[in-house]
Amino acid sequence: MAFLSIPNVAIRGIAACVPPKIQENRDIPFYTREEAEKVIATTGVERRHVVSDGITASDLCLKACEKLIDELGWEAESIDLICNVTQTSDYINHPNVFVLHEKLGLKQNCMALDLFHGCPGWVMGMSTVASLMSHGTLRRGIMLDGDCITRTCYAYDRESVPLFGDCGTATAFEYTEEAASMLFHTGTISADGMALAREIGGHRNPFTVETFIKDQDKLSGKAEPTADDHLMDGMSVFSFGITVPPKSIKQLCEHYGKNMEEVDKVILHQGNLFMVNKIAKKLKVAKDKVPSCLGEYGNTTSTSIPLTIVSQCRKEYEEEALKTIACGYGTGLSWGTVYLETSHIKCPEVIIY
């Protein structure tokens, strides 16, 4: 069973940065007014921040990180570990973590690793960072998690365009023997994973001149998507989303003897509002414990959990000691659930790039 209990690592802060450009779902040209209202009611997404040309996930992460380490008063010299999580790298063969390591001016004697992951990425990244730091030799670590996923959405894809937004986040960790253990449950149903896979353009199915031009035309809106694009299978992802995350959260609570009643916040990956509400209902948890940032930001893939914390409850995280359960789910198809305790962390307002 993929349960993990990781002692001696505390979260010190979380920051998030979004691009300035806003797309209103009421302005999407291929919806009638009535269709747009229905989509908004179901997904909960009114508008989304999306990158313009020249801004990437690493830029957003960098801004978030600079602000966070400034608020924490951490010197670059004191950081022993940097981990980046993204599925939208700046370069084909150079992981973003090295771009960020350089721009942040981190020392040579700093461990750097990159995780290629989707929506469960923040939780999966945390399980990796916390595991490495719990040994006690890496005292301070930062995890940069971000995507510019809208760069991959076809302009006329009716399922993804109204849903996705872009964001970069930074989460700071420190070794301390006073920290409550972080508890994880993770899992994988890889047989269903192609429901969220983009199949053309990688090394298995490299672009040809013809498929490359088609892809560019679909991205720019010169052409509409076709049946053989195998875009997101929203129905299968939805089924997965309403069944597996609530089970995982219950399993974690049972395994470690945690009671949902004593948890202050349940932060779910913001797949869409319909899905978030279904999961909350299954967990029988009060709605005010399950914040959402879908209205202003949409589904921002792996950043949706930290962005929800920062945009919806930053004051509480700054001023109180809180018990949180977070669950990321999607890509894989896979999921990661974490129980964590925080106390008076740094949580600056959402930064506009």
Place this chain on the structure above:
Amino acid sequence: MDIKEFVENFAEQFEETDQSFFTADTRFHELGEWSSLIALSIIAMADEEYNVTLKGDDMRAAVTIEDLFNTVKSKA
């Protein structure tokens, strides 16, 4: 499992199409009101009422409501 009850549960996910219009033979993909959002409601209904997980392929393969009923029945 009862087909009559399944048709009623199916019909309840629609707002504009008259409830009396739905029968076991209804070819639901052809309905004017059918949309990907209603498909999600049907999937949620199957999960809540029958504890069955329907995937995208199950929804696409079913032509009539009875086809979907049979899929749900076989998974229940």
